[in-house]
Amino acid sequence: MKPSLPKGTRDFLPHEVRRRNYIFDTIRTYFHRYGYQPIETPVMENLSTLTGKYGEEGDRLLFKVLNNGDFLSKAKEQDLAAKDSTAVLSQISKRGLRYDLTVPFARYVVMHQNDLAFPFKRYAIAPVWRADRPQKGRYNEFYQCDADVVGSDSLLYEAELTQLLDEVFTKLGLGVVIRLNHRGILAGLAELAGHADRLGDITVAVDKLDKIGMEGVERELLDRGIDATAVATIKQFLHTDDLEEVAPLLANSAVGQRGVTELREVLSSVGPLVNRVVFDVTLARGLDYYTGCIFEVTVDPELHPAIRMGSIAGGGRYADLMGIFGGRDLPGVGISFGAERIYDVLEELEGFPEDASQSLEYLVVCLDEESLRHGFDLVGDMRKAGRNTDLYPSAAKLGKMMKYADQRAAPKVIIIGSREAQSGEYSVKTMRSGEQETVARASLVRPVSATE
């Protein structure tokens, strides 16, 4: 048979894994620096934990795991006969793959609330699965890098997460725009339009502004059954990216005012940042559970005009995520880095550092059997000394071995023939420059910590 992969999944070559790890390591470093602790949860959750948490659309995108055993015999005959997928599903599948890291985290907090110190700050870097139709930058299996804090409603955490976003992207060499909005502002907007109950429809439409333009948003709102006067009210908000211009419009809305006040506080406490932080009233974000500030990060089009990519990180505050699992009502706020998309962007910008794709320092090649034995000993000693070293395992033609060294991207090649084996003075070739020098064995096996 011909091997293949499931749709929307990928293999990674060694250099790709190294580059992905560079991103993960960078993010992890700052998670640690900001006091977030690692936790792990299973890739499978009970379906009851996952369903109903992401809206109707999310349920459709959940990967379900078929029960083991003779599962069909346990399903109801009439549901099977009626081909009622929804009814049959609960009878043949009790588990599913996690769709994100936030809902499993909420489950985790509720189950372990007596073992955790609040505010509890955790991070997780792990794969999640969505049965979406794949596109570029959109996979059925992908990694998320989440940092959340639960058990505090302090707005300092919003400010802290903004700083964290800024630092990580600065370290990665990416110029970004960090967009902020507040669910309260969107709720206030809906309230003023006289459609407080239609917040979902309004935010979905407003969110598309930069994609379909003002007229498109207007049409979308009308299509969704929002009346013309309300649409006019909503449009007032969309002409500015200045929080202080929006504030007076919300004077008569309590939730709106709260949103403005909180955003003001966050913006005033973040301090100086490398990247731009902007207020964006059109920022909605899909997930239903957000209740306060919401974040989204995009590549700065002024600094990287060639890049076309959606959001590369996002997050927000949620007031009652634990409540759905019957836990104490703990507020939380978190962010998530889209590592796959960051990878694609860095690839396109050639933004990976040289050493991110190479860990091997030396390759030892030997010209005859006797030298090979000598080389094997040398490699062992060099490894003990802390140098990443590898050996070509047979005495082959030098040209062939040099080619292998080139493919392995070995920075330096140590060549051992009978001359070198006898004297302990090796020819060491620096591949990049092509220069060759003689190096004594002693300096190669000296522990790295002693020389540096």
Next chain:
RNA sequence: GUGGUUGUAGCUCAGUUGGUUAGAGCGCUGGAUUGUGAUUCCAGAGGUCGCCGGUUCAAACCCGGUCUUCCACCCCA
């Protein structure tokens, strides 16, 4: 989930109105060069034309189905 698109050598792609043995560049293997890679020259290997079925004397090419890729929706990192 809806509509469209793509698939030919390891990779990127040609392939005429359906017509004998399906090509190129790069890569790969060997040699020129038995102690020097990435650069030169020569030679060679490598293909169920995504898969299944249909039309036809004849299918990489036409038709149906299916899988996959990418795109626009929906939604989203």
